[in-house]
Amino acid sequence: MLAASRGPGPPDAPRPSPRARTELASWARGMRFGVSQPSPDRVSVTLAGDLTLDEARAAYDTLLELADRPDIREVWVDFAAVEAFDSPAAGSVSEACERLRDVGKRVELVNVGPRQRSTFELVLVRVPPPAAAPRPPSLATRLRTSSRRLVRGAYDFADLVLDTVGISARVLVRRERARCSSIVDQAVHLGVNAFPVVLLLSFLTGLILAFQAAYQLRRFGVEIYMADVVSLGMVREFSPIMTAIILAGRSGAAMTAEIGTMAVREELSALQTTGINPNAYLVFPRLCAVTLAQPALTVLSMAIGIGAGLITAFFFGLPVPGVYAAMQETLTTSDFALGISKSVLFAWVIGFTACFMGQRTRGGARAVGRNTTVSVVAAILLIVLVDSLVTTTWTTAGHGDV
Numbered sequence: 553m554l555a556a557s558r559g560p561g562p563p564d565a566p567r568p569s570p571r572a573r574t575e576l577a578s579w580a581r582g583m584r585f586g587v588s589q590p591s592p593d594r595v596s597v598t599l600a601g602d603l604t605l606d607e608a609r610a611a612y613d614t615l616l617e618l619a620d621r622p623d624i625r626e627v628w629v630d631f632a633a634v635e636a637f638d639s640p641a642a643g644s645v646s647e648a649c650e651r652l653r654d655v656g657k658r659v660e661l662v663n664v665g666p667r668q669r670s671t672f673e674l675v676l677v678r679v680p681p682p683a684a685a686p687r688p689p690s691l692a693t694r695l696r697t698s699s700r701r702l703v704r705g706a707y708d709f710a711d712l713v714l715d716t717v718g719i720s721a722r723v724l725v726r727r728e729r730a731r732c733s734s735i736v737d738q739a740v741h742l743g744v745n746a747f748p749v750v751l752l753l754s755f756l757t758g759l760i761l762a763f764q765a766a767y768q769l770r771r772f773g774v775e776i777y778m779a780d781v782v783s784l785g786m787v788r789e790f791s792p793i794m795t796a797i798i799l800a801g802r803s804g805a806a807m808t809a810e811i812g813t814m815a816v817r818e819e820l821s822a823l824q825t826t827g828i829n830p831n832a833y834l835v836f837p838r839l840c841a842v843t844l845a846q847p848a849l850t851v852l853s854m855a856i857g858i859g860a861g862l863i864t865a866f867f868f869g870l871p872v873p874g875v876y877a878a879m880q881e882t883l884t885t886s887d888f889a890l891g892i893s894k895s896v897l898f899a900w901v902i903g904f905t906a907c908f909m910g911q912r913t914r915g916g917a918r919a920v921g922r923n924t925t926v927s928v929v930a931a932i933l934l935i936v937l938v939d940s941l942v943t944t945t946w947t948t949a950g951h952g953d954v
Contacts, residue, residue: 587614594626600633608641615648619655627652632663642671709908715831716839716904723836734837735844742803742838743845747852749798754853757790758782758860766868775868779878782861787883787891791853793939796898799846800931804906807838808927811910812920820911830911839903846899847892854891890946897942898935905931 586598595618599611618624629645631637649659664672689697722728765781811834814820820830858879865875909927913919 587618593624594628595621595624596628596630598630598633600635602636603634603638603641603645608644612644612648615645616651619652619657624657626658626660628660628662630662631665631668634665634668637668637671639671642668646672705912708912709904712831712835712908712911713904715829716835719829719832719836728832730840731833731837735840738838738841739844742799742806742841743849746798746802746845747849749802750795750849750853751856753794753798754786754791754856755860757794758786758857759864761785761790761857762861762864766864766870770868775870776875776878778861778865778868778870779875780882782864783858783879783883784887786857786861787854787887789939789943791857792850792891792894792898793935795846795849795853795895796902796935797932799842799849799899800902800905800935801928803842803845804902804931805924805928807903807906808910808913808924809920811907812913812923815911815913816916816920835903835907838907839900842903843896843899846902847895850891850895854888890942894939894942897938901934901938902931905934 588596588598590596597611597615597618603611615627615629618627627649629649649661652659661672719728723730762778762782766775766778769775769777811820814834820834823830823833861879862872862875866872906927909923909930913923
């Protein structure tokens with residue numbers, strides 16, 4: 553039976569049979585409810601009065617307590633005597649009933665009036681069945697999409713190159729002013745600060761190249777030809793490509809990250825809105841700076857590598873003046889022209905790739921990091937490709953003889 557109320561309940565509130573065993577009764581302000589057990593495996597929860605959110609908490613806790621009763625298999629919730637009933641209370645009761653159903657109990661809501669039913673319909677959201685997994689695109693569709701992206705990227709890259717070339721031409725004919733201070737600042741940032749790394753790696757490369765050449769040639773008693781290997785190797789190949797890879801990983805990544813961050817913050821759009829060409833303001837100074845820094849660092853790398861070769865010759869007991877004279881005899885003007893020409897091409901590869909990937913950055917910090925990585929990898933691949941093409945063309949033309 554229902555327990556005694558703290559306050560008067562509604563006069564028409566139903567009372568369970570005297571034979572029903574009361575398991576729990578709770579009272580809250582103007583609402584009352586009782587829990588009775590008409591049969592060993594069924595419990596009836598009778599609600600009465602004002603069932604709002606605050607008053608529904610006790611009923612919610614009571615229904616959850618029934619979930620821990622293994623002997624109870626059916627739970628009936630009677631709404632016959634409920635007067636006020638709002639949507640938060642309906643949500644609480646619905647949540648408790650779902651919890652009971654989850655543990656395998658049968659839940660029935662009885663004597664639910666039209667107004668109460670409409671309140672339940674406000675909170676009972678029908679979850680649609682999961683949609684079928686979309687079919688993966690066909691190979692032809694993926695190829696078409698990739699082709700469109702490739703063509704669009706090639707078009708944008710060509711537009712960047714042509715626009716920058718046009719800016720350079722206008723600067724040369726003095727129709728546009730070059731921002732010299734920005735060029736010098738970028739040259740210091742991208743080139744001068746990279747000199748310690750180039751110094752160390754060039755010295756170690758010359759040392760290793762000279763040691764390996766002298767060690768192998770000593771078996772034939774012609775270790776003096778180590779001078780040819782070191783001088784030609786450093787001037788033609790190692791100095792240009794090694795310096796380019798260092799600048800691609802250090803300076804190219806910095807350019808991509810800087811311009812990419814500006815693109816994410818929509819600073820590039822702001823420049824265009826104010827009538828400033830981003831290529832003239834950002835790309836041209838960086839391209840000029842890396843074009844000046846790359847050949848200068850390459851020449852320094854050549855000198856350092858050759859100096860490391862002379863040091864190795866001293867430790868092998870070879871006459872250093874004789875090795876130096878052999879290097880002078882081996883190297884020609886065309887060898888230096890090849891190395892410096894490669895360094896200029898590599899500088900353009902680094903500058904255009906870094907600026908292009910920076911301008912294409914869309915999204916947040918993750919996009920900046922992704923495009924920076926792509927920029928470095930693409931620049932290194934292009935450097936190796938350009939080096940292979942130039943070396944093959946140079947050798948085929950008959951300039952590769954020692």
